[in-house]
Amino acid sequence: MSQQKPVEYVSAAPEVKAVFDDIKATRGVPDVNNFWKYIAQHPPTLERTWGSLKDIMADGALDPLVKELIYVAVSVTNNCGYCVASHTAGARRAGMTDEMFGELLAVVGMANETNRLAVGYRVPIDPAFE
Amino acid sequence: MSQQKPVEYVSAAPEVKAVFDDIKATRGVPDVNNFWKYIAQHPPTLERTWGSLKDIMADGALDPLVKELIYVAVSVTNNCGYCVASHTAGARRAGMTDEMFGELLAVVGMANETNRLAVGYRVPIDPAFE
Amino acid sequence: MSQQKPVEYVSAAPEVKAVFDDIKATRGVPDVNNFWKYIAQHPPTLERTWGSLKDIMADGALDPLVKELIYVAVSVTNNCGYCVASHTAGARRAGMTDEMFGELLAVVGMANETNRLAVGYRVPIDPAFE
Amino acid sequence: MSQQKPVEYVSAAPEVKAVFDDIKATRGVPDVNNFWKYIAQHPPTLERTWGSLKDIMADGALDPLVKELIYVAVSVTNNCGYCVASHTAGARRAGMTDEMFGELLAVVGMANETNRLAVGYRVPIDPAFE
Amino acid sequence: MSQQKPVEYVSAAPEVKAVFDDIKATRGVPDVNNFWKYIAQHPPTLERTWGSLKDIMADGALDPLVKELIYVAVSVTNNCGYCVASHTAGARRAGMTDEMFGELLAVVGMANETNRLAVGYRVPIDPAFE
Amino acid sequence: MSQQKPVEYVSAAPEVKAVFDDIKATRGVPDVNNFWKYIAQHPPTLERTWGSLKDIMADGALDPLVKELIYVAVSVTNNCGYCVASHTAGARRAGMTDEMFGELLAVVGMANETNRLAVGYRVPIDPAFE
Numbered sequence: 085m086s087q088q089k090p091v092e093y094v095s096a097a098p099e100v101k102a103v104f105d106d107i108k109a110t111r112g113v114p115d116v117n118n119f120w121k122y123i124a125q126h127p128p129t130l131e132r133t134w135g136s137l138k139d140i141m142a143d144g145a146l147d148p149l150v151k152e153l154i155y156v157a158v159s160v161t162n163n164c165g166y167c168v169a170s171h172t173a174g175a176r177r178a179g180m181t182d183e184m185f186g187e188l189l190a191v192v193g194m195a196n197e198t199n200r201l202a203v204g205y206r207v208p209i210d211p212a213f214e
Numbered sequence: 215m216s217q218q219k220p221v222e223y224v225s226a227a228p229e230v231k232a233v234f235d236d237i238k239a240t241r242g243v244p245d246v247n248n249f250w251k252y253i254a255q256h257p258p259t260l261e262r263t264w265g266s267l268k269d270i271m272a273d274g275a276l277d278p279l280v281k282e283l284i285y286v287a288v289s290v291t292n293n294c295g296y297c298v299a300s301h302t303a304g305a306r307r308a309g310m311t312d313e314m315f316g317e318l319l320a321v322v323g324m325a326n327e328t329n330r331l332a333v334g335y336r337v338p339i340d341p342a343f344e
Numbered sequence: 345m346s347q348q349k350p351v352e353y354v355s356a357a358p359e360v361k362a363v364f365d366d367i368k369a370t371r372g373v374p375d376v377n378n379f380w381k382y383i384a385q386h387p388p389t390l391e392r393t394w395g396s397l398k399d400i401m402a403d404g405a406l407d408p409l410v411k412e413l414i415y416v417a418v419s420v421t422n423n424c425g426y427c428v429a430s431h432t433a434g435a436r437r438a439g440m441t442d443e444m445f446g447e448l449l450a451v452v453g454m455a456n457e458t459n460r461l462a463v464g465y466r467v468p469i470d471p472a473f474e
Numbered sequence: 475m476s477q478q479k480p481v482e483y484v485s486a487a488p489e490v491k492a493v494f495d496d497i498k499a500t501r502g503v504p505d506v507n508n509f510w511k512y513i514a515q516h517p518p519t520l521e522r523t524w525g526s527l528k529d530i531m532a533d534g535a536l537d538p539l540v541k542e543l544i545y546v547a548v549s550v551t552n553n554c555g556y557c558v559a560s561h562t563a564g565a566r567r568a569g570m571t572d573e574m575f576g577e578l579l580a581v582v583g584m585a586n587e588t589n590r591l592a593v594g595y596r597v598p599i600d601p602a603f604e
Numbered sequence: 605m606s607q608q609k610p611v612e613y614v615s616a617a618p619e620v621k622a623v624f625d626d627i628k629a630t631r632g633v634p635d636v637n638n639f640w641k642y643i644a645q646h647p648p649t650l651e652r653t654w655g656s657l658k659d660i661m662a663d664g665a666l667d668p669l670v671k672e673l674i675y676v677a678v679s680v681t682n683n684c685g686y687c688v689a690s691h692t693a694g695a696r697r698a699g700m701t702d703e704m705f706g707e708l709l710a711v712v713g714m715a716n717e718t719n720r721l722a723v724g725y726r727v728p729i730d731p732a733f734e
Numbered sequence: 735m736s737q738q739k740p741v742e743y744v745s746a747a748p749e750v751k752a753v754f755d756d757i758k759a760t761r762g763v764p765d766v767n768n769f770w771k772y773i774a775q776h777p778p779t780l781e782r783t784w785g786s787l788k789d790i791m792a793d794g795a796l797d798p799l800v801k802e803l804i805y806v807a808v809s810v811t812n813n814c815g816y817c818v819a820s821h822t823a824g825a826r827r828a829g830m831t832d833e834m835f836g837e838l839l840a841v842v843g844m845a846n847e848t849n850r851l852a853v854g855y856r857v858p859i860d861p862a863f864e
Contacts, residue, residue: 088335117342119328122335126576129583132656133328139652140320145313150280151321157287158325160464163553163813166332167325168463169343183275186776189464190270191281193779195288195297197457198249198263202296203428204420204449205218205252212247213299256446259453262786269782290594293423293683298593316646319594323649327587333558334550334579348855377862379848382855386706389713392529393848396522400840405833410800411841417807418845423683426852427845429863443795450790451801455808455817458769458783462816465738465772472767473819478726507732509718512725516836519843523718530710535703540670541711547677548715553813556722557715559733573665580660581671585678585687588639588653592686595608595642602637603689680854688853709854717847723818724810724839 090121100124103134110138117170149178157192220251230254233264240268247300279308287322350381360384363394370398377430409438417452480511490514493524500528507560539568547582610641620644623654630658637690669698677712740771750774753784760788767820799828807842 093104093115103124107116124130141151152175159167172185180188223234223245233254237246254260271281282305289297302315310318353364353375363384367376384390401411412435419427432445440448483494483505493514497506514520531541542565549557562575570578613624613635623644627636644650661671672695679687692705700708743754743765753774757766774780791801802825809817822835830838 117340118337119332119335122337123331125335125572126580128659129331129576129580132580132659133331133583136324136652136656137328139648140317140324144317145311146283146317146321150283151317153276153280153284154287154318154321155325156464157284158291158322159329160460161288161291162326162329163459163463164329164332165463165466166337166339167329168466169339171325173343181275182775186779187270187274187276187281188284189461190776190779190782191276191284192288192464193457193460193783194266194270195285195301196292196460197453198267199289199292199294199297199423200420200453200456201253201259201263201449202249202294203423203425204416204452205249205255206425206428207248207252207296209296209299210247213303255442256450258789259446259450262450262789263453266782266786269778286594290590293589293593295593295596298596312645316649319591320646320649320652322594323587323590323653326590327583329553330550330583330586331579333553333555334546334582336555336558377860378857379852379855382857383851385702385855386710388529389706389710389851392526392710393713393851396526396844397848399518399522400837400844404837405831406803406837406841410803411837413796413800414803414807414838414841415845417804418811418842419849421808421811422846422849424849424852426857426859427849429859431845433863441795447790447794447796447801448804451796451804452808454786454790455805455821456812458787459809459812459814459817461773461779461783462769462814465775467768467772467816469816469819470767473823507730508727509722509725512727513721515725515832516840519721519836519840522840523721523843526714527718530707530714534707535701536673536707536711540673541707543666543670543674544677544708544711545715547674548681548712549719551678551681552716552719554719554722556727556729557719559729561715563733571665577660577664577666577671578674581666581674582678584656584660585675585691586682588657589679589682589684589687591643591649591653592639592684595645597638597642597686599686599689600637603693676854680850683849683853685853685856688856709851712854713847713850716850717843719813720810720843720846721839723813723815724806724842726815726818 088122088125090118091124092121096124097127099127100130103130106138107134119166119170149175149180152178153180153184153188156188157195160189160192161196218252218255220248221254222251226254227257229257230260233260236268237264249296249300279305279310282308283310283314283318286318287325290319290322291326348382348385350378351384352381356384357387359387360390363390366398367394379426379430409435409440412438413440413444413448416448417455420449420452421456478512478515480508481514482511486514487517489517490520493520496528497524509556509560539565539570542568543570543574543578546578547585550579550582551586608642608645610638611644612641616644617647619647620650623650626658627654639686639690669695669700672698673700673704673708676708677715680709680712681716738772738775740768741774742771746774747777749777750780753780756788757784769816769820799825799830802828803830803834803838806838807845810839810842811846 091100104116107120123133141148152171155171156175159171221230223231234246237250253263271278282301285301286305289301351360364376367380383393401408412431415431416435419431481490494506497510513523531538542561545561546565549561611620613621624636627640643653661668672691675691676695679691741750754766757770773783791798802821805821806825809821
């Protein structure tokens with residue numbers, strides 16, 4: 085019933101192939117991962133998503149490792165299994181050590197806890213933070 | 215009807231005062247912010263939360279600025295108004311510039327978008343990520 | 345621009361009045377709270393929601409206080425300000441003490457933390473839990 | 475340890491059978507899907523949920539296809555695997571094309587992104603929207 | 605402490621003015637709403653977000669009203685106050701009636717309920733949905 | 735690529751063994767479940783999490799069964815598969831019957847529904863709840 089299927093390079097339309105080629109060249113990988121193959125079912129989403137991601141994750145005021153750590157933090161908070169797996173791998177490629185990973189998850193867990201304490205106790209924002 | 219009220223230093227029990235004193239000394243601030251005053255209504259929560267937070271946010275494999283950025287990422291994803299305000303302020307104190315803040319939110323927004331694309335397209339995890 | 349407005353008893357349609365009357369009689373209160381006045385803009389939603397809530401929150405295998413604690417736990421996790429305020433008040437009416445409230449939020453906070461640790465570490469379900 | 479088991483028609487209590495029969499007749503299907511078999515473990519939940527769903531998803535000011543698209547949007551945002559699978563199938567039965575599905579997920583992804591930008595930048599509500 | 609401030613047209617940089625002009629022309633409005641003024645603090649986010657939104661919300665296989673309804677559904681599920689206010693207004697401009705709005709929220713509420721029933725009962729995906 | 739692996743007792747460091755021993759003794763079980771084995775990859779997280787959980791889940795103003803019900807409510811709302819499985823098992827060990835479980839999920843589902851109705855209708859907090 086479900087019609088979601090990955091788009092493989094050999095049978096892809098030219099505009100999809102072009103995006104796949106750019107992903108492979110930018111990342112220096114032989115093939116794109118499943119995320120790209122699945123969203124390629126809707127080429128405008130593929131093109132826009134890759135274009136945005138390439139810009140956003142590039143080295144800037146924050147370095148790529150920090151950006152991947154933030155990506156993992158969001159993905160864990162949203163409980164997205166695919167995203168946790170792929171961005172944890174991405175963070176390791178960018179230099180994340182076991183110790184960094186342990187600290188990352190500790191911060192993510194703590195933030196999720198204190199977020200709820202702030203909501204449950206209905207804490208008003210301090211004037212200094214406005 | 216609501217009975218949540220901040221606990222002020224002058225009227226606090228000794229074990230609450232001790233935690234407030236440690237927060238002020240650790241952070242070099244003249245008073246604790248509302249979060250601590252509200253959760254002080256339940257002293258075991260105050261003590262445990264401060265103890266955990268102090269350990270987790272200390273300098274380690276990840277530096278304090280990176281930890282605050284991660285905290286903001288989680289708080290934005292959870293839509294916790296108090297937490298976004300207080301940890302954005304905390305990140306700025308730790309050195310976050312306007313440009314870093316702009317990139318942080320760009321990554322958080324993008325991660326929230328691609329998390330849903332991965333879920334909606336039901337993307338299976340690549341063997342390389344297992 | 346927004347057209348959400350509370351429906352007050354005096355100007356309500358008969359089927360809305362009937363629900364308001366039942367809420368007031370069931371709870372022994374002189375007026376319904378804002379939640380009911382706002383969803384009364386769509387009478388089928390008012391009728392269905394009150395009918396379901398009345399059944400679900402009635403004394404059963406779980407007593408009304410425990411049900412209100414669970415309601416607060418969900419509302420805090422979802423960060424719904426109105427719901428936290430109204431169900432905290434409801435839990436207090438049902439007998440929640442300050443100490444119970446403190447323990448409730450401690451459990452909610454901890455559950456939100458360990459939920460993310462389980463996701464971040466990608467913990468597989470133990471055979472004993474299947 | 476887990477005791478969740480599907481309730482099959484042949485061994486179901488009469489009030490469960492009656493709901494199953496109504497689902498099958500309403501939808502023109504030979505059997506109910508797993509969702510109904512599992513919640514049938516608590517007959518009041520089965521009866522109330524089917525009663526509400528049947529009313530809410532009926533043709534009205536919004537047609538059934540639009541309602542299924544909204545259902546998918548919520549399920550993707552909540553990351554509910556079962557719900558994404560079943561309501562994507564439901565939307566296709568109601569007429570959703572591949573192109574509609576691609577646009578649906580694009581909107582869902584974008585909304586999740588801009589929701590976080592609005593929260594992160596702490597955007598105040600415009601007077602025109604109040 | 606917080607440094608988030610809206611960027612007003614008169615004092616905006618040329619690339620920001622260009623985006624504001626395009627928003628105003630596309631929507632036929634005299635000024636952009638707060639969302640755009642706040643994210644304009646980071647011009648690359650403004651440009652990318654507007655570019656994506658303009659593409660995604662355009663008339664396509666789904667019409668603009670349906671897209672706005674989906675946007676409201678996601679924003680309500682995420683509990684984003686600003687987004688609920690602005691996209692409810694947007695949906696009304698696109699033709700949403702009171703009755704449509706009532707049905708929209710009924711579906712959103714129901715989907716959020718059944719999403720949790722599916723998770724709580726740990727319902728396995730039917731083979732027909734794979 | 736992923737390096738998450740469970741830490742087994744025989745090969746664990748002394749401080750990890752000490753925590754595992756305390757979990758086993760406190761719960762009267764022959765082995766710890768996967769959650770503890772996975773977070774043991776970061777010993778400070780293991781020690782802190784167990785210390786907090788042991789305190790929070792102990793008998794107090796709320797009894798252990800009620801605390802487990804709250805834990806399940808949060809885990810279902812967050813859609814954490816591991817946590818739903820492990821805490822449903824925990825609640826059953828603490829005395830949860832099938833009927834209690836049915837009522838628990840009914841409340842959790844309803845709370846998730848009304849949370850969104852309150853947000854969608856933008857219901858202002860009643861003065862009585864402030």
